[in-house]
Amino acid sequence: MDYDKLKQEIIEYSQVIGIDKIGFASASTFDELKNRLLRQQELGYQSGFEEPDIEKRTNPALLMEGARTIISIALAYPSKMSKRVVSKKGQRRGLFARASWGLDYHLILKERLSKLEEFIKERVPEAKCKPMVDTGELSDRAVAERAGIGWSGKNCAIITPEFGSYVYLGEMITNLPFVPDEPMEDRCGDCNKCIEACPTGALVQGGQINAQRCISFLTQTKDFVPDEFRDKIGNRLYGCDSCQTACPENKGRNFHFHEEMEAEPEMVKPLLKPLLQLSNRQFKASFGTLAGAWRGKRPIQRNAIIALAHFKDETAVDDLVDVLNHDPQPVLRGTAAWALGKIGGEKAKQELFHAQSKETDDEVLKEIEKGLQLLD
Template sequence: MSLKQKIIEESQRLGIDKIGFASAEPFYELEDSLNEQRERGFNSGFEHQVVEERIYPEKTFENPQTIISIALAYPTKISEPVPKDEKRGMFARASWGIDYHDILRDRLNKLIAFIQTQANNIEEKEHWRFAPQVDTGELVDVAVAQRAGLGFIGRNGLLITEEFGSFVYLGEIVTNIQFEVDEPVPFGCGDCTRCVTACPTQALLGNGSMNAKRCLSYQTQTKGMMPEEYRKKMRNVVYGCDICQLVCPYNKGKDFHFHEEMEPEVDSVYPKLKPMLSMSNKEFKANFGHLAGAWRGKKPLQRNALIALANVGDRSALPEIYTCAKEDVRPVIRGTAAWAIGKLGNKEADKWLQLLTELLAKETEAEVIEEIQQAIVQLSKKERRVTK
């Protein structure tokens, strides 16, 4: 059995769902699109900043020969019913269970440890080198995975596999060991543009790239005020977005529960929205700290919870929302709370107009003042309609 065959066999034992071997030649095919993304201002800012290092593996790894790409399938449905006790938010499926970065690193490190045991002698073992990466590394995971034969890059920019659709986490190992490489998978979307049409913010360009700043997944991860055009479109999702995956024909009926660490807990991935507004740092870590969606801290999630409460029309949350607008030390939370009051306070417009006016008199932050003023305008229109 060749070393490659042994690695494939071991990967199955480790619970790796797909594995492929790609050449470490430069990714010349990415150069134009990566530079165009940057020039047009379509980058999110979360990706690796040095374009050359994303194209040329030799820029960050001496004598790269092969990139071993792996995929782990994640669940799309929760096994327990979601309670209807009160209004809840939702984390996108890619953030269910334990943070996928930790899960992938575990599998990659175990695979590397196995490969090292297969060296013929000490000299060979010392010569072999490995660099594991998840999506925080230099390389473009989907480009590596496509070259390694795991799947093709769809119009939404995600890797689509035959077995698991696009519901997979990706990681890779750059190594100086030379392996026989696998065949890349050709583009398989045909004329289908369902993901492009379904994207609520028109973020997808249809050629596998996107304006990342228009993506709702990006917007839910920012720390400042969310531009108003995205707030309603976010619905009740407090982290991420998987609309382009849910409409994809390749994903129809796909739901895999291979990894216990990925199983979602209902109160974590469908959290009650009102308690999120007042949670302490300790409560945040206990409830959400294990999720990939917690990486930006609690402020974006609390901001998103305020937006979600307005979107689902939960007027019972107005007292908690007003507390945020009046007492929170963070301008983003005060401003978003004021916006939510403008959306929810129309049944008692005169009451909330008075309270917002009092808040406006004390507010010093320009972005919060603007939100309060807009909320006042909105409620004033409602009050005039009622008066007539």
Template sequence: MSCIKKEEVKAFAKSIGIDLIGFAPADCLKKYKFFLEERKKWGYECSIEERNPDKRVSPEFILSDVKSIISIALSYNVEYEIKVFDKNFGIISKSSWGRDYHLILREKMRNLCEFLKSECPEANMVSLVDNNPLLERAIAYHAGIGWFGKNGLIINEEYGSYLFLGEILINKYFEPDTPQESKCGDCDLCIKACPTKAIEKPYLVNANKCLSFITVKKGKIEEELSKKLGRRIYGCDTCQEVCPFNKRAKKVKREEFLPTNLLPRYSLLRILNMTNKEFREIFGPTASSWRGKNVIIRNAIIACVNLQNRDCVEHIKKHLKSESPLLRGYSAWALSYLEEEDKALEEIRKALKDEKDDFAAKMMEEALQRLER
């Protein structure tokens, strides 16, 4: 590229706090189309994924004359001591401890794009953070950011896998960086640790069984997967926590990723009683807010059942009259496990009598059947 050297771009990226940067060929994703088609046949796709494999491997759908893809990564492996202030707590994934990473990455990429534009005025580019169908981990791999772990995440030897990824498509050619060879060896700790065995075999993850997805899934969660959620309210870090590379990964001083209002161990009772205003204040600034308040409350209800926590009962009862069919249904489900049998039967029958929504009514009927066995 005549207007700027790759090393100059990397140096500027480092100067604005980007931890890792690399360059991938524009056509690096084409070879993944067959894998995506096979994965679809196996039923491993989840509902939040793009279903058209062509869009997942074709950056030209976004920038027609793309010549290179710049991949960046920010570590969120911050130094923070987790404290428990309430025995009735739910677990928040590390990816949602601080400010919404989408905002942080977009700001970094905006600065990088402005720099590129100042050096190459004729360049066209598009920056991306999760708002696109492309296989961003595959892009990061081909850009030399790290290798694929057996859990499907990108692992960097210095920073581990606690990485937020972003991409810039640009219509200028850069010499690609070299992909890294895997250093996982015969380690299979992530496979063994996965609570749902979602890592079907090395490098193959069934997204529908992954608890990170389950916490943001709409509607009803299968009973067996509900049990596996434990206390999880948003996300799952289990496969990353056992990874040897994460145990020795470099810590970063990045205040924006430190917890503020939303603590890593957050009160279930506070979640159950959240108003819309409180949800916006507590969860709103983080990456965990995008599915909305009702999904978060549903997960708290499930956590109460998994903990057999009867402190939650009176708070759960209120949701039998919620505006949300999801919460009405899940309240009945929870009461069938936590409330005294006679009381639960009475309350659920009364709620079912007035219920107009099919989803909520079905969950109430199932709760009654469970109690009447």
């Protein structure tokens, strides 16, 4: 088998099926990454969403017998909406980060990898392939960096010369011995704009992030957002783009190559108040195709409450009172209590005192007290 020829055929085919960049890396262990992950674990900087077994994250041989090569792919996504949402005075909106615009990217990349696997097996029937996207054991970024897709920026994102960091990443382990591509030289230099732009100081230093402080992580948690971060979240409903929009490599980068990635404005920049009343069924019907819906409606609703507090939206007081008095979720009742304190007003004060007299959950009672203190 002429693997150099096959590699070229795969590269050409990848362009036909809508893969914007492809690279080949060896399946040897990721020793440097292992050391970094162990250090992150020691410092308590992990998010908890990642694969907990560091050996599996850094040794492809544990994931597929006979692993020789990892094929890395990247698809560019838009940084600006083609259609603008029509904003009206008094109608406050939240925002989903760019990586959650359009159809859930996991589905898009899995479809591309599936076609790539089929193409390979047609030519090499004995080929073994293991595709994965984001939720797999390997680090997408570490694979992409080794495969020459881009360099690992100080914001911990892969930055490509062609598309900046606005790319989705996926990979496929194979037992085929392709010649690996060369990693790309780091081009961040002395630039620290992403570190300076991070609202919470989550970027500890170039290439190191404390996920526990990252707004993107915080918007996906299901518990109460720690007090110090609530004002920093602003109107973000899911994710955060601050470190990307600050990056000079992303200036002017806006690609609309894939129709399924196009944002529906009313979906990714929705009105805040209607979110508070959505049932699970309504939430899935309205937002279920977004990557940002993976944690369910509760985090989105909690973030919507925080956003209403950020705007000090007095028109939302009745809606927040309704959540405070009737929502079964303590996190939502408590966050609504805090938000009422931020917005202020006599009605908010009366309703907080009323809720205090009948609330039985200790955490919600603490949030009611916070709200009342804000009103003093």
